[in-house]
Amino acid sequence: MMILRALLLASAASVCLSIDMAMAADAQKAGMPQFDLTRFPSQIFWLGVAFVVLYLIMSKVALPRIGAVLEARANRIGSDLDRASALTAEADQTRAAYEKTLGESRAKAQDVGRSTEAALAKESAERQAVLGNELAGRIRDAEARIAAAKSAAMANLAGVAADTASLAVERVAGVKVDPAEAADAARVALARA
Amino acid sequence: MRRARASRQSAGNGNTRTPADPSAGEEWDKHLAGLRRLAGADVKETTVASPLDQFTIKPIVPLSLGKLDISFTNSALMMGIAVALIAGVLVFSVRSRDLVPGRLQSVAELGYEFIAGMVRENVGDEGRKYFPFIFSVFSFVLMGNLLGMLPGAFTFTSHIAVTFAMALTIFVGITLIGLTRHGTHFFSLFFPHGAPIAAAPILIPIEVISYLSRPISLSVRLFANMTVGHIILKIFAGFVVTLGSVQFFILPGILPFGMLIGLTALEFFVAFLQAYIFTILSCIYLNDAIHLH
Numbered sequence: 153m154m155i156l157r158a159l160l161l162a163s164a165a166s167v168c169l170s171i172d173m174a175m176a177a178d179a180q181k182a183g184m185p186q187f188d189l190t191r192f193p194s195q196i197f198w199l200g201v202a203f204v205v206l207y208l209i210m211s212k213v214a215l216p217r218i219g220a221v222l223e224a225r226a227n228r229i230g231s232d233l234d235r236a237s238a239l240t241a242e243a244d245q246t247r248a249a250y251e252k253t254l255g256e257s258r259a260k261a262q263d264v265g266r267s268t269e270a271a272l273a274k275e276s277a278e279r280q281a282v283l284g285n286e287l288a289g290r291i292r293d294a295e296a297r298i299a300a301a302k303s304a305a306m307a308n309l310a311g312v313a314a315d316t317a318s319l320a321v322e323r324v325a326g327v328k329v330d331p332a333e334a335a336d337a338a339r340v341a342l343a344r345a
Numbered sequence: 346m347r348r349a350r351a352s353r354q355s356a357g358n359g360n361t362r363t364p365a366d367p368s369a370g371e372e373w374d375k376h377l378a379g380l381r382r383l384a385g386a387d388v389k390e391t392t393v394a395s396p397l398d399q400f401t402i403k404p405i406v407p408l409s410l411g412k413l414d415i416s417f418t419n420s421a422l423m424m425g426i427a428v429a430l431i432a433g434v435l436v437f438s439v440r441s442r443d444l445v446p447g448r449l450q451s452v453a454e455l456g457y458e459f460i461a462g463m464v465r466e467n468v469g470d471e472g473r474k475y476f477p478f479i480f481s482v483f484s485f486v487l488m489g490n491l492l493g494m495l496p497g498a499f500t501f502t503s504h505i506a507v508t509f510a511m512a513l514t515i516f517v518g519i520t521l522i523g524l525t526r527h528g529t530h531f532f533s534l535f536f537p538h539g540a541p542i543a544a545a546p547i548l549i550p551i552e553v554i555s556y557l558s559r560p561i562s563l564s565v566r567l568f569a570n571m572t573v574g575h576i577i578l579k580i581f582a583g584f585v586v587t588l589g590s591v592q593f594f595i596l597p598g599i600l601p602f603g604m605l606i607g608l609t610a611l612e613f614f615v616a617f618l619q620a621y622i623f624t625i626l627s628c629i630y631l632n633d634a635i636h637l638h
Contacts, residue, residue, distance in 0.1 A: 184397055197413075198418070202485075205428055215457065222454060
């Protein structure tokens with residue numbers, strides 16, 4: 153790009169030269185106005201005036217004002233961000249508290265369940281034991297009664313057997329058997345059986 | 346290059362053609378005068394305005410200080426307009442101090458942050474003090490360059506007197522800052538750190554010369570770029586008229602006109618770029634003086 157500019161300038165300069173040469177009447181005007189030293193003081197003087205005015209306006213009014221606006225915005229954004237992060241922290245805290253409460257409640261519920269279960273199990277076990285004892289008592293009573301009935305029946309059986317045997321002997325052999333002997337024999341036979 | 350040469354030949358033809366037939370010559374002069382009237386040139390003059398005319402300094406209010414001529418000129422007028430525009434935009438736009446900026450306030454804030462960032466990156470925190478000065482330099486040069494793009498306006502940054510005065514002020518100011526900060530240690534700037542002592546007789550003169558040439562390169566770069574850009578624009582505008590005025594053959598004027606449009610866009614870019622380069626080099630020189638490499 154710079155080379156192109158240089159070439160363009162070179163061609164421009166030659167054109168200027170030819171035009172300037174053609175302008176014989178304006179020959180004294182030829183040459184770049186940039187190198188007219190008589191115009192230097194006024195340019196430098198007004199440059200100084202303009203630049204000092206510009207610098208004073210910039211440094212005293214414009215730039216501090218823009219800087220203040222930018223700073224205010226940065227502060228506002230910063231405070232907004234701070235508030236947002238504070239709110240986030242608060243929300244986190246609330247959630248943590250909620251979760252903690254939830255966990256505690258859950259644990260408590262489990263405890264209640266477990267203790268209830270245990271109490272129920274204990275109660276049913278007790279009831280079962282009482283019932284078992286009762287049943288066992290009844291069984292024992294029944295067994296005792298059975299045993300009594302059995303022994304009574306056995307005792308009667310010997311009498312019945314002796315009577316039967318003595319009747320049978322009387323009928324078959326015509327012999328009267330002594331009831332005591334018959335009873336003894338029956339007892340022996342029963343005991344053997 | 347080829348195009349430029351071809352254009353130059355056509356331009357030459359357009360300017361120097363002198364028909365042999367006197368009646369035809371009369372007609373030609375009338376034709377040219379009409380064209381010049383169209384182009385805004387002085388009808389009484391028989392020559393095309395020089396591309397250098399746009400740089401002529403014209404006194405508006407003659408003034409003098411002792412023997413010095415300090416007339417208020419077109420250059421001074423443009424400087425005043427530039428200062429008024431910059432101050433107007435920057436002061437007026439933030440008057441409402443809106444939290445959400447409007448269009449003009451955005452421009453002001455953008456410019457502020459652009460230069461603040463440039464100073465921060467190139468000079469560091471010590472540069473904060475010089476921010477208003479750097480900002481003034483940038484806005485003044487940029488506004489000068491851009492105002493020069495207005496048709497018929499004068500470009501005060503196309504004058505070596507202005508650019509050199511600015512560059513010299515910056516150079517002297519920065520050198521004084523370096524000297525007050527570092528005392529004689531400031532001169533270590535002229536000897537690259539870690540270079541062999543034996544190289545000093547060569548290196549020190551080179552460094553001193555390169556240091557002293559800073560204001561020259563800084564000012565000539567800006568002045569030359571603005572001058573060349575405006576000369577090229579003027580010449581291509583001249584081509585549009587001279588090529589377009591060839592009888593029965595108006596088409597050739599379109600080619601330089603297209604070029605002129607492209608060059609105008611390029612010149613706007615150059616106007617910004619040169620203001621940027623002028624400012625960032627000032628920042629880099631300031632950084633050298635503050636941090637000594």
